[in-house]
Amino acid sequence: MRKKRIQRFHVDQIDNSKSHLEIAGEQSHYVTRVLRLQTGDRMILFDGSGSEWTAKIIDTKRNRLLLELEERATPDRESPINLTLIQSISRSQRMDLVMQKSTELGVTRIVPVFSTNTIVKMKEDKIEKKINHWRNILISASEQSGRTKIPDLISPIQLETECLKRYKSDLSIFYDTTGKDSYDANKPEDITAVIGPEGGFTEDEKQMAIDAGYMVMQSGPRLLRTETAPIMALSILQYLYGDLSN
Numbered sequence: 001m002r003k004k005r006i007q008r009f010h011v012d013q014i015d016n017s018k019s020h021l022e023i024a025g026e027q028s029h030y031v032t033r034v035l036r037l038q039t040g041d042r043m044i045l046f047d048g049s050g051s052e053w054t055a056k057i058i059d060t061k062r063n064r065l066l067l068e069l070e071e072r073a074t075p076d077r078e079s080p081i082n083l084t085l086i087q088s089i090s091r092s093q094r095m096d097l098v099m100q101k102s103t104e105l106g107v108t109r110i111v112p113v114f115s116t117n118t119i120v121k122m123k124e125d126k127i128e129k130k131i132n133h134w135r136n137i138l139i140s141a142s143e144q145s146g147r148t149k150i151p152d153l154i155s156p157i158q159l160e161t162e163c164l165k166r167y168k169s170d171l172s173i174f175y176d177t178t179g180k181d182s183y184d185a186n187k188p189e190d191i192t193a194v195i196g197p198e199g200g201f202t203e204d205e206k207q208m209a210i211d212a213g214y215m216v217m218q219s220g221p222r223l224l225r226t227e228t229a230p231i232m233a234l235s236i237l238q239y240l241y242g243d244l245s246n
Contacts, residue, residue, distance in 0.1 A: 079106035103141035117199030179216030
């Protein structure tokens with residue numbers, strides 16, 4: 001008989017000094033009503049600190065779940081390199097896919113940016129709602145992929161020289177249809193990857209990146225969609241410098 005997979009859940013904070021944890025609201029409803037977990041069932045909890053805990057359900061009541069914290073572990077699932085993704089904002093489902101897959105691929109930080117050819121426009125009063133939506137995707141992807149940390153999500157900003165300099169790393173790559181076709185042989189600890197919008201980067205943006213010290217790199221022989229490019233880039237970077245080489 002196939003062993004049932006233990007569900008993983010992100011919680012705000014776990015106090016090591018306490019042996020019990022209470023979950024309420026929507027998360028409690030999801031556990032008991034959707035997943036139909038019951039008293040005695042176990043789950044894995046993590047709070048983004050790098051550790052995770054096995055917990056057993058000891059009491060279920062309306063909109064409340066009482067858990068007993070059992071074993072604490074610190075699994076080695078986070079990438080050895082710090083990966084910052086500067087991603088031009090795209091349409092809803094495409095950007096959602098970028099958030100999900102980049103989390104699965106071990107990104108450390110995501111910086112959504114408005115570039116010249118960005119099609120999506122955001123009103124000030126809608127930005128916080130969109131950030132919360134993206135953050136929920138990061139949490140869900142971290143739960144699913146076994147990560148113990150949630151990627152940092154920066155509030156959307158304009159792609160300008162100040163932005164590029166602020167997030168510049170040991171290896172900073174600006175992906176375009178032209179540029180270098182081979183990667184640096186050195187082993188950087190911090191990497192920044194910049195991905196363009198549906199319409200691509202302008203020549204001025206490319207020059208701005210060069211002036212800021214970024215290496216312009218070809219994204220490949222074929223034109224990639226804006227949601228495909230970060231998957232390609234992060235996979236290659238993790239293979240060359242991170243934890244996908246084995």
